[in-house]
Amino acid sequence: MNNKWSRRRFTKAVISAQVLVASGVLTLPLACVETKKTEGDSSINYSQQETLKNAMDEIIPANEKMPSASEIEGVNYILKILAELPDLSPLFISIINKIEAQSLELLNSSFSNLTKGKRIHILTNIEQTEPELFKVLKDFTYESYYTSEKVYELIKYEPHPTGTLGPKMKPFDEKLLDRVKNIPPMYTKI
Amino acid sequence: MNNEEIDVLVIGAGAAGAALSWSLTEKGAKVVCLEQGGWIDPSTFPSLEPDYETQLTRGGNFSLSPNFRKRSEDYPVTTDGENPPFVMMFNAVGGSTIHWQGIFPRFHPSDFKVKTLDGVADDWPISYWDLEPYYDLNDKMIGVSGVAGDPANPPRSPRQTPPLPLGKMGNTLVKGFEKLGWHWWVTDHGIISKAYKNRSPCMLHGKCMFGCPMGAKATTDRTYWPLAIEKGAEIRTWSRVKEVTVDKNGKAKGAIYFDKDGNTQEAKAKVVVVCCNGIGTPRLLLNSKSSLFPDGLGNTNGLVGKNFMVHPGLSIKGIFDDVMDGHLGPMGSPLFSHEFYETDKSRGFDRGYMLYGERTFGPLSQTGSIPWGDKHHEAFSEIFPHQVGLTVLADDLPEVTNTVELDKEVVDSNGIAAAKVTYSLSENSKSMLAHASQKATEVLEAAGAKKVIVPAPGNMAHLMGTARMGINEQNSVVDKNNKVHSVSNLFVVDGSSFTTGAGVNPTSTIMALALRAADKIWGKRSEWK
Numbered sequence A: 001m002n003n004k005w006s007r008r009r010f011t012k013a014v015i016s017a018q019v020l021v022a023s024g025v026l027t028l029p030l031a032c033v034e035t036k037k038t039e040g041d042s043s044i045n046y047s048q049q050e051t052l053k054n055a056m057d058e059i060i061p062a063n064e065k066m067p068s069a070s071e072i073e074g075v076n077y078i079l080k081i082l083a084e085l086p087d088l089s090p091l092f093i094s095i096i097n098k099i100e101a102q103s104l105e106l107l108n109s110s111f112s113n114l115t116k117g118k119r120i121h122i123l124t125n126i127e128q129t130e131p132e133l134f135k136v137l138k139d140f141t142y143e144s145y146y147t148s149e150k151v152y153e154l155i156k157y158e159p160h161p162t163g164t165l166g167p168k169m170k171p172f173d174e175k176l177l178d179r180v181k182n183i184p185p186m187y188t189k190i
Numbered sequence B: 001m002n003n004e005e006i007d008v009l010v011i012g013a014g015a016a017g018a019a020l021s022w023s024l025t026e027k028g029a030k031v032v033c034l035e036q037g038g039w040i041d042p043s044t045f046p047s048l049e050p051d052y053e054t055q056l057t058r059g060g061n062f063s064l065s066p067n068f069r070k071r072s073e074d075y076p077v078t079t080d081g082e083n084p085p086f087v088m089m090f091n092a093v094g095g096s097t098i099h100w101q102g103i104f105p106r107f108h109p110s111d112f113k114v115k116t117l118d119g120v121a122d123d124w125p126i127s128y129w130d131l132e133p134y135y136d137l138n139d140k141m142i143g144v145s146g147v148a149g150d151p152a153n154p155p156r157s158p159r160q161t162p163p164l165p166l167g168k169m170g171n172t173l174v175k176g177f178e179k180l181g182w183h184w185w186v187t188d189h190g191i192i193s194k195a196y197k198n199r200s201p202c203m204l205h206g207k208c209m210f211g212c213p214m215g216a217k218a219t220t221d222r223t224y225w226p227l228a229i230e231k232g233a234e235i236r237t238w239s240r241v242k243e244v245t246v247d248k249n250g251k252a253k254g255a256i257y258f259d260k261d262g263n264t265q266e267a268k269a270k271v272v273v274v275c276c277n278g279i280g281t282p283r284l285l286l287n288s289k290s291s292l293f294p295d296g297l298g299n300t301n302g303l304v305g306k307n308f309m310v311h312p313g314l315s316i317k318g319i320f321d322d323v324m325d326g327h328l329g330p331m332g333s334p335l336f337s338h339e340f341y342e343t344d345k346s347r348g349f350d351r352g353y354m355l356y357g358e359r360t361f362g363p364l365s366q367t368g369s370i371p372w373g374d375k376h377h378e379a380f381s382e383i384f385p386h387q388v389g390l391t392v393l394a395d396d397l398p399e400v401t402n403t404v405e406l407d408k409e410v411v412d413s414n415g416i417a418a419a420k421v422t423y424s425l426s427e428n429s430k431s432m433l434a435h436a437s438q439k440a441t442e443v444l445e446a447a448g449a450k451k452v453i454v455p456a457p458g459n460m461a462h463l464m465g466t467a468r469m470g471i472n473e474q475n476s477v478v479d480k481n482n483k484v485h486s487v488s489n490l491f492v493v494d495g496s497s498f499t500t501g502a503g504v505n506p507t508s509t510i511m512a513l514a515l516r517a518a519d520k521i522w523g524k525r526s527e528w529k
C-alpha cells in the first residue's frame, strides 16, 4: 500500500467513486487484463507449455457444454501469473518435470504422447505421491477457469463487481414475519 | 497536535477506537489515535474486480488473515492448541471493519448474567440495560438496516433503514423455518439499504468482505472517523505502538511507537485507551513491561491474554435442485434464528447458538471440494448456483487455557514480539456444535435441500475475552468502566474486555461499550492530570 495515501486523497476518491458508481458511469473492466504472452518471453518453454496444457485439460476436460481448461486460455493465464510472480516459476517447472519424469519412468513415453487414460494415471499417481505439488497445479487450473468471462457466461454467473450497479432483488416483504411477530418474548428477562 | 497537549491517547483506529475517539472529541477532549496501518484507498479494493476470490484461494494483500497478507503493518499471529483458529483481522484506519460483513445483532440480557442464570463462567459487572442507550446511539451514528419487533430480543428503536432483500436463498430458508415453526428474523446490518448521512445505499453486489467502495457498509473510516477528525481528533497513521509507558507512580504516561520511517517516537497523554482488538490488545499489554509491571501492564494477576474466545462455527451448506443465487446480495446474512439461543439444560450444554443464513462467494471459492477430471463439470453444476449457507455461531464460554501470549521467536516488521494464540474447543462447545449441526440440517431439509454438507468446525473473526471485565480484581483485568484495575488512567476498550462471548457477532457490543467507556472517561476528567 502506498504510504502517502492520505486522508485528503481518501475523501476525494470516496466522493468521486460514490458519485460515479451511483450514476452508473463507472463500470470497471471485467476480469484481469489479458496480456498475451508469447512463448518467447515465458519462463517455461514451448514443450513444457504443451505438457502443462495437456495436464490442465485432464484436470478440467471439455464436455458437451463446457470447454476444457486450455480452451479458455488457461495456459496463458498461468504464463501471466508467472510473469507477475516469477518466484512461482520453479514450482511450475518442477510440476511439469515431475509429470514428464513419471511418464517416461512408468510408461516410457512423453506425457503429451500418452492416451487420455494413461495421462490420468500419471496425474493420479502424482496426486497421491506429491499431493501438495499437485494441488498447486489443480488450484491454478481452477483459478484460470473460474475467473474467465467465457466460463462466467456459460455457468450464468454475473460477477457484479462493486464498481457496477449490482443486481436487482425484490425488497423484503414484512408479511413474511406475521407468524414470528406473534410469538411471545423468547429472551430471558434479567 | 503537540505531544504534550494530548488529553486522551487512543491506540487502534478500528471499530472501538473510532467510536470512542468520536465521542470524546465531540465532548471537547483532545484526542490523538495511533494506528499501525494507513487509510485504505477504495480504488484498491479487490471487490472491484471479478477475480476478487483469488484473495481467498491464494491470498493477496486483502487476504482475511494477516499471516497471508503480510503487509508491513500486519503482525504475525502464530497458532497452537487442538483447534488452532484461522486468525482474521485487518490493520488500517477502520480496522477489521474494512473486512467485516456488517452482521449487527445485540447480546441478549442473559448473556451478561450467565453465572447467575446457568452457573457457568462469570457475570459481567454491567447489564444489557446499561448498554442499551449506547447500542441505540451507535445504531443512529452508523445507520442500521433491519426491522424492530423481534420476539427473541428486547424491543429496540426503529431501524434507520429498511431490511436488505432476502433473495432466493433467504426466502428458501424462510420456508424451512416456517415449516418447522421455529423462530427467525431478518438480520440487522451495519449496511444501509437507503442513503444515510451522506453514504450511498447498498447496491447488492456481494463481495463486501473485500471492500465496499460505496460506503454502504459501515466501516469506521467512513462513519466515525470523518466526524471525529472534523471536530479535531488526529489519527497518526503508520504508527505502531511498541509499549504503553508508565510513570514512577504506576500511572500510564503515554506510548512509545515506531513511525513510518521506523524511528521511535513518544506520545504523552493524561489518559491512554487501548483498542487493538482481542489479540492486539493483550499483545501490547504483555509487551509493556516495566520495573513496576514486570509481567506486562494490567497483568498483576496473570490474566492478560487468558480466556481467549473466538466463536466456534459451522458453515453448513444445503444443495437444492433450484437455482439459489446465494452469491447475490450483500455478504452479510439475510436472516437468523435464535430458536436455540437461551440455555435449555436438557440439550446437554449450557448457553446456545445462533443460526444465520450466509451468502456464498462466487464460483471459484465453491470449487474446493469439486473433483478434477471427467466428473468435474457434473459435480460443479450440482452445487453452483444451488447452494444455501446456514452458519452456526456458538456461544464461546471463557477457558483459562485458551490464550494469547507473546511468541518467543516470531516478530513483526519492527522487531516487536508477535502474538501466539492457543485454542481448543471445550466439551460444552463440542456438544453445542453437534446439536446445532443437526438442527441446521433439519432447517435445510425442511426448506427442500436434497443434500446437506456439514464441514469440520471452524471459527469466526471475533476476538474476545483476553482482558476481561469483572468486579473482582482477582479474576478480571478491567472494571465495569473498562479501566485497567491496577492503573488509574489506562483503559482497554474492545472485544478483549468481554467477560463472556455470547452467541452473536460482537461488534455492535464492542462499539456500544466504546461509547459508554467514552462517557465514563469524560465523566472523570476532573481527575486528569
Ligand SMILES: Cc1cc2nc3c(=O)[nH]c(=O)nc-3n(C[C@H](O)[C@H](O)[C@H](O)COP(=O)(O)OP(=O)(O)OC[C@H]3O[C@@H](n4cnc5c(N)ncnc54)[C@H](O)[C@@H]3O)c2cc1C
Residues within 6 Å of the ligand: B011, B012, B013, B014, B015, B016, B017, B034, B035, B036, B037, B064, B088, B089, B090, B091, B092, B093, B094, B095, B096, B097, B099, B100, B101, B102, B103, B104, B209, B239, B240, B241, B242, B275, B276, B277, B278, B280, B281, B284, B332, B461, B462, B463, B493, B494, B495, B505, B506, B507, B508, B510
Ligand atoms: C472477515 C471479517 C468479517 C467480520 N464480520 C463481522 C460481522 O459481520 N459482524 C460483526 O459483529 N463482526 C464482524 N467481524 C469482526 C469485527 O470486524 C470486529 O469485531 C471489530 O472490527 C473489532 O473492533 P476493534 O476496534 O476491537 O478491533 P479492530 O477493528 O480489529 O481494530 C484494531 C486496530 O488496532 C490497530 N492496532 C493493533 N495493534 C496496534 C499497535 N500495536 N499499534 C497501533 N495500532 C495497533 C490495528 O491496526 C487495527 O486497525 C468481522 C471481521 C472480519 C475480519
Ligand code: SF4
Residues within 6 Å of the ligand: A162, B047, B191, B201, B202, B203, B204, B205, B206, B207, B208, B211, B212, B213, B214, B215, B216, B217, B329, B330, B331
Ligand atoms: S453489496 Fe452493498 S455493502 Fe456490499 S459491497 Fe456492495 S454496496 Fe457495499
